[in-house]
Amino acid sequence: xxxxxxxxxxxxxxxxxxxxxxxxxxxxxxxxxxxxxxxxxxxxxxxxxxxxxxxxxxxxxxxxxxxxxxxxxxxxxxxxxxxxxxxxxxxxxxxxxxxxxxxxxxxxxxxxxxxxxxxxxxxxxxxxxxxxxxxxxxxxxxxxxxxxxxxxxxxxxxxxxxx
Numbered sequence: 143x144x145x146x147x148x149x150x151x152x153x154x155x156x157x158x159x160x161x162x163x164x165x166x167x168x169x170x171x172x173x174x175x176x177x178x179x180x181x182x183x184x185x186x187x188x189x190x191x192x193x194x195x196x197x198x199x200x201x202x203x204x205x206x207x208x209x210x211x212x213x214x215x216x217x218x219x220x221x222x223x224x225x226x227x228x229x230x231x232x233x234x235x236x237x238x239x240x241x242x243x244x245x246x247x248x249x250x251x252x253x254x255x256x257x258x259x260x261x262x263x264x265x266x267x268x269x270x271x272x273x274x275x276x277x278x279x280x281x282x283x284x285x286x287x288x289x290x291x292x293x294x295x296x297x298x299x300x301x302x303x304x305x
Contacts, residue, residue, distance in 0.1 A: 143172055146189055150196050156254055157200035159239065167203060171196035197255070197269045204247035237297065244291055249284035256281055 147168065154167040175195045182191050242250045255261040255269065266277045 146192055147172075149189060150192065153193055153196050153259075154200060156258060157203055163203075167196070167199055171199045174199060194269045197251075198271075201247060201251050201270070204250055208247050241288060241291055241295075241297075245284060245287055248280055249287060252277060252280045253284050253288065 150168050150171055151164065154164045154171065157167060158164050171192070175192050178195065182188070242253060245253070251270065252266060255266045256263075261269065263274050263277045263281075266272070267274045270277070272280075
């Protein structure tokens with residue numbers, strides 16, 4: 143656990159920006175890995191196997207949150223029009239995270255793994271237990287949905303990385 147805790151903590155931070163929830167996710171991932179040790183086949187590095195479990199733990203969190211959350215339209219136009227807001231990476235991160243939060247968990251997951259974790263389509267398929275065609279289709283549809291949300295909110299400039 144000591145050896146991989148930092149790697150799993152960084153991965154879990156993608157799923158929540160709350161330190162307490164992140165710690166709970168890390169603990170849940172290690173507990174799940176412990177009880178699944180007999181399924182580890184030594185075909186891939188242990189860290190890859192552990193990250194797969196952790197990714198699924200984070201994905202389940204997003205699915206639980208999506209069930210609990212009511213959709214609320216957030217208006218960022220005032221923040222984005224201010225020159226200092228455009229230069230602030232914290233504001234951009236907040237906007238992108240809030241935009242991603244409006245997507246379905248599967249769409250959010252595929253974009254997070256693809257763009258932030260720089261995973262290949264094959265790696266995403268292995269992490270999520272999907273096939274590669276499904277990953278490509280979800281990524282395409284998720285980008286379209288995200289751009290649609292950005293269009294409605296008139297914040298195209300903040301999403302240069304997705305086009």
